[in-house]
Amino acid sequence: MDPVIVVGAGPVGLALSLVLAAQGVPSVLLDEDPGKDETRPARTVVLREDTAAMVERLGCKALRHEGMRWSGWRSMRRRQLVRELPLGEDSPEGDPSSAPVHLPQHVLTRGLRDAVAAQELVRVAPYSRIDTLEQDPTGVTVHTREPNATWWRGSYLVGCDGARSTVRKLLDIRFPGRTAVERHAVAALRTELPWPGQAVLHRLPPWRTGGAEVTARPLPDGVWRLDWLLPPRGELVTPDALITRVRDTLAGWCGETPPYELLDTGVYTLHHRLALRWRVDRAFLAGDAAHLLGALGTQGLDEGLRDAENLAWKLAQDWHHGASDVLLDSYQAERRAAVASRLRAADQSLPVLRGGKGLRTLVPGSARGHDSLLTDGHLGCGPLGAPPSYSHSPLAPPRAEAHTSVSTPPGAPVADVRVTAPDGTTARLRERLGQGNLLVVLVAPGTGVWDRRHWMTAGVMPRLAAAVDALPVKGELLVTESYPGASAHTVLLVRPDGHLVASFGGVRPRELFAAADAVRGGAVRAAVRSDQAAGIN
Incomplete structure (x- = not known):
């Protein structure tokens, strides 16, 4: 099958190619101008906990060596301290990864470029600006102008080429806002x-x-x-x-x-803008090509990286096994709705937060509430900053009697608990994401003292392992000592991008299979594969 064509080698395009490569999907990265990454110390990005973990998982070393994790947050008003909040190692949880990471954008871009250079499945084509885009039932063909005029053939195309996106214009997609x-x-x-x-x-x-x-x-x-x-x-x-x-x-x-x-x-x-469509047949938009937002501490790059992670596992599923249109359409349904919700929250809050009148003069204590709303937006919490939840996704399984509740609602990002694989290796749950697998997590208190040689034959493990092997999508079985709000023998089904599908009270093979089938969008459409076209790169 042809590689995925990624147009634009900014942070989102670079990250998308790396996420695809981690799932065994080759890509061609069309880089319009490799020398355009300006060294601008005042142009910086703030990455939240989930997106920072994703970037580190992709092999970008810039966060660890050249990023700053904040130790705290201070809110002041006139001459008074309103709020002081410890973060990272100084927080009550003492978790360094819980603090946002702040670094110059050119440093992040360079770190992602270094990771791409070490990745065999990513081919970078410099000085490649597209001027023609054609689609057919089996793939996408694009032409790049001089100095490297040529035709490229791909299975899919993703436009990550910024606010003035050529891909968006060639697809004739409106960008209101x-x-x-x-x-x-x-x-x-x-x-x-x-x-x-x-x-x-x-x-x-x-x-x-x-x-x-x-x-x-x-x-x-x-x-x-x-x-x-x-x-x-x-x-x-x-x-x-x-x-x-x-x-x-x-x-x-x-x-x-x-x-x-x-x-x-x-x-x-x-600017606040939102493309009307994010998918046209085999072409998609991501990052600033699909949305512009940035008020109140919300970082547009954060959302662009979430676009890449959401789309990559769905394209990987189709590239390896075929996929339904429900799965591919869910990218727009989930991500566009999430960004639209963030934009609505900002548009509703700005007149009150910036106006100096209105509710502020009518509601006692409203100024303190406004400060808290702004703080949440900067720190990645609340309506202005929290990671998205896909509770109304077309991939969400119907509620079943076997489902049980945990502290994470269905569709929301899972907690980053420590997990153990059947071979005895331990890791954070986020470290197991981004590989294209569904994660099946058994909550089993006391597993720290298990003899790992007998894991697969102990308790409910044989039945659960058989259920995971029978899933319609490849799954990985993990065990954790505890999960917030979960009782013993709760089973969690987690998407490849870290969002909870469902939680079950015990091992329920039939219901687990049904939920996994819903995540892949149901039956795979009739797959149409194309051979490499003669004379096309």
Whole structure:
């Protein structure tokens, strides 16, 4: 079968090719301009717990060596501290992976490029800008213009080519939304602030140039990114005005302006847009080509990486075994709905959070609630930041009597518990994701003292192992000592992208099979395979 064509070698396109490769699917990565990855310290990304784990699983070493996991979060209002929240190792759970990771985008891109260079299943084609896209029942053909003019043949195509996506235009997909939702002045600088390692949100700071809001987010090597929310009516930010903001802000926090080294500055504008369609036959959109969002700490790249993880296992299922249209259509149904929900939450919150009137003057204590809403958005919680739940997915199995409840609702991301495989190896549950397998997790307290030589013949294991072998989709059997809200002998069925399908009270082979069949979208459509076309790469 032909490889998957990935158009665009930004972080989302690179990640998609790596996720496909991890599941044994080759891809051709069409890179329009390999030298376009600018070194911009002020252009940074914040990755939440789930997307950071995904990037590390793909072999990108940048997070571990050049990313900053925040040790805490501070919310301030005027001259008062509203909230201080420990994160990572300093949190009550003491889990470093629970803190967001902050790093420059060019560092992340370079780390993903290094991982791609070591991957034999990814072919990178530099200086390849497409100008023609044709589809037929067996695949996709695209033409790239000079200097590397040629035709490429693929089983599927995914446009990860950004906000001005050529793929989206060639597919004639509308991209409606709102322009210039917010503007921010940004500076990256090296200095010492009173809260090393902590991110800060300061609303209505008391100095003259503070504006409505300023945030400070730490990076490695003593570097900070500072963002000032600008007034909605086009204030011109001159270099002198930005330097004044920097000096006033540092003096406001430190008592006087400390020594600092200004590394980079800029002004960026947030847009909210959502493509009307994310799939046209064998062509898909992902990342900024499909959506633009970014207000209130929500990172568009986070959602783009979730697009890649959601789509990859479905394409891998079809590439290896064939797939139903229900499975392939579920990418748009799940991901577009999740991003639309995030955009609606931001659009509903912005007038209240930024307006300065309305509910704020009517509801006692509403200012503190607004600060909490903003904090949740920045930290990946609540309606503005929480990972998506696919509770209404077309892949969700019907509720059955054998289903039982755990703390994770069906469709939501599973908790990252420690699991053990039948061969005795242990890992975090997230480390087993992204390989194209359904995960079947048995909750069995006391397994830490089991003699692993006898696992497969003990208790319910033989019956459960037989049920896993009989699934219509390849499954992997794992065991955990405990899972939040689960009783002993609960069985969890988890999708390859880490979302809970269903939980069962005990070993229920028939119901487990039915749930796995629902996850693959039912019966596979009549597969149509194509041979490599003569003379086509």
